[in-house]
Amino acid sequence: MNGIEFLASFLRTGRPHGIGIGSTLGEVDRAVRHRFVDVVDDEGRSLRRDYGFVEFYFNFTPGGAWVMSGGSVELHRLASGPDMAEEWALTTGVEFPRYVAWEAVRDELVRVPGAPELHVGDQGGFLEYRAAASDVSVIVVDDEEEERGYHVGHGDVWSVSLWAPVRAS
Template identity: 40%
Template sequence: MAKVDANQWVLTGVTLELHRLPGNRDLLREIPADSGVSFEEYMPWLELKEKFLSSMSDSSLQRVVQGDFLEYRNADAKVSAFVVDDDSERDEWPGQGDVWSIALGRGSVGMSHIFKYRLRSPLGGLAADLEADWVDPDADGEFYLQVDRKTYLTLPKGMHWRDASWLSFGLAVHASDLLSRHPEGLTVRVTSFTYSVTHFRSEMVALAMDGWVREVFDLPDRGLCVEFGEEKGDYNFRWGTYGDPFEDDLLR
């Protein structure tokens, strides 16, 4: 949904959550009764492709790795199919090779994905969970931060400014790689960032964002890491080749 003005909303996209069908017999009965359209419990991607996309060339479909899913997207039609790619078997959820969901609408929308950052240490360690997805730039009119020319970031409500800075840095180190894959640009939407106060350092927000980006887009390691220093009894954060994380020429 996109807000046009204070009193008007416009539908800009729809997601068919096919993954809800195997575990919900009532839903399987209700959908045909309400819409006249029937669905099977599971929808294999290859069958869907053969039935509806056989006339299209493979080059018309963009294939993007999204964590445990593959996205097959037709940019012209603005349709994406998300397919399970984690060797799981069918049960109450779709299994390997099955369609998880189909997104229809203005621009691409990436699957929501949770990255769990963990590091053990004599102090107890560091731990945080970051949940985010991604969309085409300005797909829903939200407020965003500009991280690079065509890379944007939206934040969870109430995030501390220091954490927001480190979150932006964790995304910025991958800006050039993201632009090469998405020349039209993209917006990463962080919907949740949770942590234990006793296992937290603000710098690790960058490592959580770095891990999320690399896992979702299958990007190379840029050298962001942390280790526990026995001598000083504290954490040593390293930023690869980037030196000062907030220097002006970071993205050059």
């Protein structure tokens, strides 16, 4: 699978590699077999699992389990470190290009059955495309002066994030 197809699926489902909000650490370990670094906060209640340009976030529950609360695919890191994408492809089978144009992801998303509606917001130099149905947001560089090179350029995806929704009680 290529990275563009992966991102379109992620936007539609909110479940990268079949895991998502509420998945346990064990489920993540079974789904993603890639080297990582764990960073636990001082209180031992939150965990960030860093796979390079992909990160998942966990909270420690009163029942004694780590449960996923969010995640992020930091695509901007690939502009300066394309070797991360090569390593990821070897362990996950998903091949990401050095730069990911939002237009390519959007074009793929329209081909995906059940594509979510996207709400656009200005983030000061970035645009945020938020899919409330899947709890995923895409941050895209919106500065005409930004050119591709060691960094992503205008129209490129900066990151794709999964976030736990705040539900009204």
